[in-house]
Amino acid sequence: NAGVTQTPKFRVLKTGQSMTLLCAQDMNHEYMYWYRQDPGMGLRLIHYSVGEGTTAKGEVPDGYNVSRLKKQNFLLGLESAAPSQTSVYFCASVSPGLNTEAFFGQGTRLTVV
Amino acid sequence: EDKVVQSPLSLVVHEGDTVTLNCSYEVTNFRSLLWYKQEKKAPTFLFMLTSSGIEKKSGRLSSILDKKELFSILNITATQTGDSAIYLCAVIPRGSTLGRLYFGRGTQLTVWP
Numbered sequence: 001n002a003g004v005t006q007t008p009k010f011r012v013l014k015t016g017q018s019m020t021l022l023c024a025q026d027m028n029h030e031y032m033y034w035y036r037q038d039p040g041m042g043l044r045l046i047h048y049s050v051g052e053g054t055t056a057k058g059e060v061p062d063g064y065n066v067s068r069l070k071k072q073n074f075l076l077g078l079e080s081a082a083p084s085q086t087s088v089y090f091c092a093s094v095s096p097g098l099n100t101e102a103f104f105g106q107g108t109r110l111t112v113v
Numbered sequence: 114e115d116k117v118v119q120s121p122l123s124l125v126v127h128e129g130d131t132v133t134l135n136c137s138y139e140v141t142n143f144r145s146l147l148w149y150k151q152e153k154k155a156p157t158f159l160f161m162l163t164s165s166g167i168e169k170k171s172g173r174l175s176s177i178l179d180k181k182e183l184f185s186i187l188n189i190t191a192t193q194t195g196d197s198a199i200y201l202c203a204v205i206p207r208g209s210t211l212g213r214l215y216f217g218r219g220t221q222l223t224v225w226p
Contacts, residue, residue, distance in 0.1 A: 033214055040122075042218030043156075043201065090155060094205060094214060101147050102203065102214055104155040 002026050006091050006105035013081040013112045021076040021108050023091030029103075031094045032074040033058075034066060036087040037107075043090065049074055081112045116140050119202050119217035127225050130192050134220045136202030137184040146185050148176055149201040151219070156201055159187070192224045 004025045013019055023032065030051050035043040035058075045058030047066040055066045063085060065077045074093075078085060088109050094102040120135045138146070145163045149156035160169045162178035162185060169176050173192075178185045189196055199219040206215075 031214070035216075040218075043216040045214070045216075048214070092214065101145075101158045101161050102205065106155050 004091055004093055004103050004105040006089075006108050008108060009106065010109050011111070013078075013110065015081060015083060015112060017081050018077070018079050019081065019110075020078075021089055021091075021110075023074045023076070023093075023105055025072055025074075025091075025093040025103070027093065027095065027103065028071070029093035029095045030071070032068065033092045033094075033102075034064070034074065034076045035090045035092065036060065036085075037090060038087050046076065046089075081110075083112045086110060086112045116215040117202055117204055117217035119200075119220050121220060122218065123221040123223070125223045125225065126192055128193055130224075131188065131190045132192060132222065134187040134189075134200050134202075134222070135184060136186070136217055138202075138204050138215070139183065140204045140206055140215055142206065144205045146178055147203045147205065148185070148187050149203065151199040151201055152197075159200075189222075192222075194224050194226055197222060197224045 007022045033048040034046040037043050044060050046064050047058050049055045049068040052071040067075045088107050090107050091105040092102045117138045145161050147161050148159040150159055160176045165178055165180040173190045176187045199221050201219045202217045204215045
């Protein structure tokens, strides 16, 4: 089982550039999340989605946009990257109807120079 | 205001010591509380707790939930250097209108040989 797959795994951007991170899950999960993780800060929620076509802001949404056009995919966009967005990004998914844990992708290490 | 608070934020012990990590939460009506271990990559699942007073155990690790007092603990006995990691606690709310998956900031555990 592939589970949750994030692409790319690494990326270096110049300030002002744009990019999209892709999260794909094959478990038919309704809920999907994008987190960023910085040293000493734990996992901070950027945006999340409770179903296809729906998105909502998390704790730190500024500078990011998301889309959930298909149930299995959750895209995170940076329109104009800033050095403050240098971080490790994790995608996660969970099914509220099943008694299972949240599943994580392997992470994307993004550096903005 | 943090919904999930972990303590201590960091802990340094020697091999063979026993440690107790704490997780308190403010989320009511939740489906489950999760513990994860994070080394250099994505968090890996340890335990899922849904009922008070029932201990979950896996080798040297164990965890228990107290729904009345709204906290959980993770115990690690006879610690080893391989236990060095960030330990994360998370709460999954119940209900389709609640999509948030709340994480604590984690406890950084360092085990010295």
